[in-house]
Amino acid sequence: MGPVTPLSLAEASDSELLARHVAGDDHAFGELFRRHKDRMWAVALRTCRDPELAADAVQDGFISAFRRAGSFRGDAAVTTWLHRIIVNACLDRLRRVRPTSPLPEYDLADHRDHHSSTEVRLDVEEALARLPDGQRAALVLVDMHAVPVAEAAQILGVAEGTIKSRCARGRAALAEHLGLLAGEPETGPRTS
Known part of the structure; x- marks a missing residue:
């Protein structure tokens, strides 16, 4: 060569x-x-x-x-x-x-009516940070970087079904958390 x-x-x-x-x-x-x-x-x-x-x-x-x-x-x-x-x-x-301090808590009354695009992005980042590592990694790859499920499974070394269930559980948790931040009432008992 x-x-x-x-x-x-x-x-x-x-x-x-x-x-x-x-x-x-x-x-x-x-x-x-x-x-x-x-x-x-x-x-x-x-x-x-x-x-x-x-x-x-x-x-x-x-x-x-x-x-x-x-x-x-x-x-x-x-x-x-x-x-x-x-x-x-x-x-x-x-x-x-290990985190040296807990995540800051949101005062919903202060933030409910003052969401700018930056605050919404921060809300999503905060919600994402609360997910277990496996769910967060799956969502980052599949939803944020458009990596196909099969490829995400290879990257994370798990089955495709595991990626699908991690994404589904992660999306549900994100939706619940973001709904609460937006002031929507929680529906039904929490089972997680």
Whole structure:
């Protein structure tokens, strides 16, 4: 293989870049990182809910991918493989960290009539933060990043049915929480 120019790296597929990295190309993984860092950052930020944890998880994940590139079997897309590594790095970080203070409580009377788009976004982020890690990870991938259920199952290492049920339970919990924030009365007894 002759010298690789930046143009040929930009034209290479993700699989080709990973193969070139394993073969010793010093620039191939940098191109892979450039292509996917923004999407991986978005997944990490929504999964971790904390910019510092997300940054650490993205760094951990890409270092892991860099080191483990030779173990990539090609039975899934490179992006699926990267998602799996980043989400696992997020979950590892979340397991190691304990919150130092509880989530702030909303005063519904103060916020009911003053929702701007920023406050609504913060409400969704807060509701998402209350979900169990597995439900949050499934919703982030499927609903926020439009990852197909089958691919999300591969990324998280669970069955497709598990992804579907986590998404359904997570959506129901989000709807209930957001309905309460909007001032809608709770309907029926809570069973969870």
